Amino acid sequence: xxxxxxxxxxxxxxxxxxxxxxxxxxxxxxxxxxxxxxxxxxxxxxxxxxxxxxxxxxxxxxxxxxxxxxxxxxxxxxxxxxxxxxxxxxxxxxxxxxxxxxxxxxxxxxxxxxxxxxxxx
Ligand code: HEC
Numbered sequence: 578x579x580x581x582x583x584x585x586x587x588x589x590x591x592x593x594x595x596x597x598x599x600x601x602x603x604x605x606x607x608x609x610x611x612x613x614x615x616x617x618x619x620x621x622x623x624x625x626x627x628x629x630x631x632x633x634x635x636x637x638x639x640x641x642x643x644x645x646x647x648x649x650x651x652x653x654x655x656x657x658x659x660x661x662x663x664x665x666x667x668x669x670x671x672x673x674x675x676x677x678x679x680x681x682x683x684x685x686x687x688x689x690x691x692x693x694x695x696x697x698x
Contacts, residue, residue, distance in 0.1 A: 605685065612686025615679050619671065628693045640692020646684035650675065 616627075619638075624630045627639035638646065653672045655662035675683070 608682045608685040609689055611679065612682035612684070615675070615683050616686060622667075627687060627690055637692070637694055638687045639690035640694050641687060643684040643688040646687055647680055650680045650683065 616623075619627075622631045622635050623638050624635075628637055630637060649663065650672050652661060652663040653665060653668040654675070656669055657664045672680075
């Protein structure tokens with residue numbers, strides 16, 4: 578009887594865990610989709626695959642760390658007004674209307690892309 582109870586509890590726990598994992602994965606897929614839509618206007622400079630940029634002074638974004646991208650986008654929003662802001666006329670114009678949710682989604686999407694960024698050893 579005790580073993581039966583243990584098994585049922587384990588199965589219930591497993592079912593709950595599987596449901597939670599699926600919910601987490603689909604939330605991430607959602608973010609990727611929202612991010613994908615939000616970066617349509619970025620393609621002109623950063624390149625269709627975010628690896629081949631329009632100019633070599635334009636940074637590659639594909640595969641970049643998510644946290645770094647969030648930090649960079651918020652810094653362009655702050656501009657010179659805040660501490661640790663980034664003062665760039667081109668990017669300031671691109672990020673003004675982005676919400677924190679969009680920034681998070683953009684960073685999730687860009688991070689998910691195949692990248693040619695490498696660390697030289
Ligand atoms: C008109 C060209 C142009 C467009 C459009 C553009 N960018 Fe940029 N982006 C640049 C340039 C130039 C830089 C480098 C600016 C600097 O020196 O700080 C940059 C820098 C960045 C960086 C910092 C990367 C790093 O390695 O620090 C991020 C992130 C970024 N852009 C994201 C975006 C996103 C997201 C969009 C669309 C919403 C976008 N950009 C649209 C030209 C553009």
